Amino acid sequence: xxxxxxxxxxxxxxxANLQPGQKLGLIGEPEHASLLRALAEAGWAAxxxxxxxxxxxxxxxxxxxxxxPEELLDRTPAWVETAALGFEGxxxxxxxxxxxxxxxxxxxxxxxxKAWPSRYREIMHDQTLRLAMAWTVIxxxxxxxARSLFxxxxxxxxxxxxxxxxxxxxxxxxxxxxxxxxxxxxxxxxLDERDFATLHFRGPGTDLRVGLLxxxxxxxAWSQTSWGQEIVVNLPTEEVFTTPDRSRxxxxxxxxxxxxxxxxxxxxxxxxxxxxxxVEAGAAEGEAFLHTKLAADDGARRLGEVALVDVESAVGKRxxxxxxxxxxxxxxxxxAIGSGYTDPVPGSASLDxxxxxxxxxxxxxxHIDLMIGGPEVDVEGIARDGTRAPVLEQGHxxxxxx
Numbered sequence: 001x002x003x004x005x006x007x008x009x010x011x012x013x014x015x016a017n018l019q020p021g022q023k024l025g026l027i028g029e030p031e032h033a034s035l036l037r038a039l040a041e042a043g044w045a046a047x048x049x050x051x052x053x054x055x056x057x058x059x060x061x062x063x064x065x066x067x068x069p070e071e072l073l074d075r076t077p078a079w080v081e082t083a084a085l086g087f088e089g090x091x092x093x094x095x096x097x098x099x100x101x102x103x104x105x106x107x108x109x110x111x112x113x114k115a116w117p118s119r120y121r122e123i124m125h126d127q128t129l130r131l132a133m134a135w136t137v138i139x140x141x142x143x144x145x146a147r148s149l150f151x152x153x154x155x156x157x158x159x160x161x162x163x164x165x166x167x168x169x170x171x172x173x174x175x176x177x178x179x180x181x182x183x184x185x186x187x188x189x190x191l192d193e194r195d196f197a198t199l200h201f202r203g204p205g206t207d208l209r210v211g212l213l214x215x216x217x218x219x220x221a222w223s224q225t226s227w228g229q230e231i232v233v234n235l236p237t238e239e240v241f242t243t244p245d246r247s248r249x250x251x252x253x254x255x256x257x258x259x260x261x262x263x264x265x266x267x268x269x270x271x272x273x274x275x276x277x278x279v280e281a282g283a284a285e286g287e288a289f290l291h292t293k294l295a296a297d298d299g300a301r302r303l304g305e306v307a308l309v310d311v312e313s314a315v316g317k318r319x320x321x322x323x324x325x326x327x328x329x330x331x332x333x334x335x336a337i338g339s340g341y342t343d344p345v346p347g348s349a350s351l352d353x354x355x356x357x358x359x360x361x362x363x364x365x366x367h368i369d370l371m372i373g374g375p376e377v378d379v380e381g382i383a384r385d386g387t388r389a390p391v392l393e394q395g396h397x398x399x400x401x402x
Contacts, residue, residue, distance in 0.1 A: 003159050006168045007138060007235075008038035012046050014177050015136025015235045016091035020047035022134075025087040027054045028095035032140040039093050048091075054083045058099055058263060065107045065115035073111060076119035084123040091134040091229075096326045100144035104263035112264050113292035121365055129342045131226040131349045138235050139166075139326050148323060165236045165314045165327065181232055184220035188240045190399060191218040191308075194389065196381035199306060201253065201333070203377035205270060210306045210335065211248020213360050216344040218242045223343050238315055238330040241307035243344045246362035247276035249303050255283075256332060257371035260323040264289045269370070271337075277301045278337070294337065299364030304340035308333050311375055311395035325369055333373025333392065338366035 012018050024043035028036050040051045065073065104112040127133045139162050143153035150157060163169045167176040201208040221237035224230055255269035268284025278301040283290050294301050307329070309316065315330040322328050340362035342348040348356060353363045373379070379392040381399070391399045 001163070001169065003163045003168050004035060004038045005042075006173055007162075007166060008035065008042040010166070010168065010173050010177065011039060011093045011136055011138045011235060012042040012091070014174055015138065015232050016093050016134050017229055017231050018043055018046045018048060018091040018134075019229065021049040023090040024048040024051045025054070025090040025092040025133075026051065026095075027056065027092065028140060029097070029099055030055055030057055031099040031142045031144075032095045032097060035095055035140045039095075043091075052083070052086065054080070056080070058103055061115055062103050062107060062263070065104065065111045068115070073114040074116060074118040076117035080117055080120050081123065084120050087124075088127055088132050092136075094135065094137045095140040096137060096324055097140035097142050097145050098148075098260075098263055098323070099142050101148040101260065101263060101265075101323050103144075109264065109286060109288035110292040113289045116262070118365060125339055125365065125367070129339070129349065131224065131343060134225050134229045134231045136231060136233050136235055137326050139322075139324055145323065149320065161318060161320065161322075162327075165318060165330075167236070167314070177232065177235070181220055181222045181237075184237070184240055185222055187397070188218035188220055191240065191242075191381075191391075194381055194383070194399070197384040198248070198382040199391070200380045200382055200388075201372060201377055202380075203254070203374075205254030206252065206372060206377060208251040208253040208273070208372070209249065209382075210303065211245040211276075212306075213243055213245045213345060215346065215359075216243045217346070219344050226349060234326060234330070236315060236327065236330055238313040239307040239309050239334075241305055241341070241344070243340045243342075243361055244303045244306045245276070245360045246299070246302045246304075246340065246357070247360065249273040249276050253335070253372050255370050255372060256374045256377065257321055257328055258323070259286070259290075259368070259370060260325060260328065261289075261293075261368060265323075266290050271370075276303070293366060293368060296338075296366050297364055299362045300338055300366050302337070302362045302364070303335055304338050304362040304364065304367055305334075305336035305369070307335070307369075308379065308392065309373060310392060310397040312397070328371060329369040332371050332395070333377065333379065334369045334371045336367050336369045338362065338364035338368055
């Protein structure tokens with residue numbers, strides 16, 4: 001089966017939902033060239049007004065992380081900044097898949113954590129927060145990624161795994177995705193009806209209360225741009241999520257899966273929150289990397305997202321830690337340190353940073369998902385009058401309809 005073509009068409013037609021005459025922007029690594037070319041072909045076939053491709057090379061970034069003076073570690077080349085600015089208003093597809101998951105193993109963790117173009121990151125964050133581009137993120141298999149999972153560069157096997165979780169193996173992937181997203185949207189509406197004030201996560205090493213914004217809705221990966229273009233921002237996706245109150249997270253949480261972040265890894269991690277802020281953190285592996293990310297800016301120690309995923313997740317049922325943030329975040333419930341999403345909070349996309357902070361939405365240059373759910377973790381919703389209702393029990397969705 002031609003998974004490459006099917007994935008490209010799904011990303012263009014459902015993910016970014018390219019409109020006739022609209023520019024299609026593509027962002028990926030050199031190792032993703034075959035998929036990026038398929039995306040370009042699908043874009044032109046769908047009536048794109050133009051197609052542009054931005055390649056970011058992690059091998060070059062590794063050399064930069066090793067050799068650049070500290071003050072230049074997070075600098076953004078002018079051509080990258082110009083390209084990123086050019087994606088506003090476009091349909092944009094980002095491909096994720098490490099060329100080599102161990103690429104940064106010999107780089108000091110704090111340097112690896114900092115060596116990412118800061119201005120590029122700020123521009124892309126700003127455009128997504130303002131709902132100023134029609135974007136989606138998809139996975140791209142590579143030989144190095146396959147070798148890290150299977151002990152050999154079996155890219156076809158990795159394609160088969162991604163095909164299952166992305167529903168590319170079904171007769172009509174587009175129709176299957178439309179039905180799946182509709183189910184997730186129904187789950188979000190069910191949570192909205194409950195109007196919980198707090199979520200309480202409990203499990204081994206975890207006793208965490210996440211305060212929710214009163215105005216925030218529960219959403220799926222289905223979204224809309226500021227001009228009304230419907231998109232699905234992650235393919236695959238299994239989550240419903242909302243924007244928490246940046247000042248109301250309390251307790252301790254254990255990471256139930258490793259964090260893989262552009263060649264770096266954190267395993268056995270934990271965080272302790274007080275008054276919304278991470279006040280302690282540690283990890284069995286990658287602790288320096290974690291601390292560097294938490295120190296990125298004033299908002300990096302606070303939450304920007306909380307998401308619920310049950311054990312029926314197509315990704316989780318594979319029983320494989322993919323080592324890819326797009327896929328792994330859909331294994332189980334998770335939180336994200338850093339920037340808060342605006343689309344769950346009506347009217348907030350037009351707010352500037354101080355106004356978002358005043359509304360309780362976190363502001364940061366980072367957004368990093370951390371897996372905290374699974375079969376051992378229960379989740380309860382706490383209403384504003386203190387009554388409780390189970391949401392997830394041993395990872396299973398049990399929330400009853402109102």
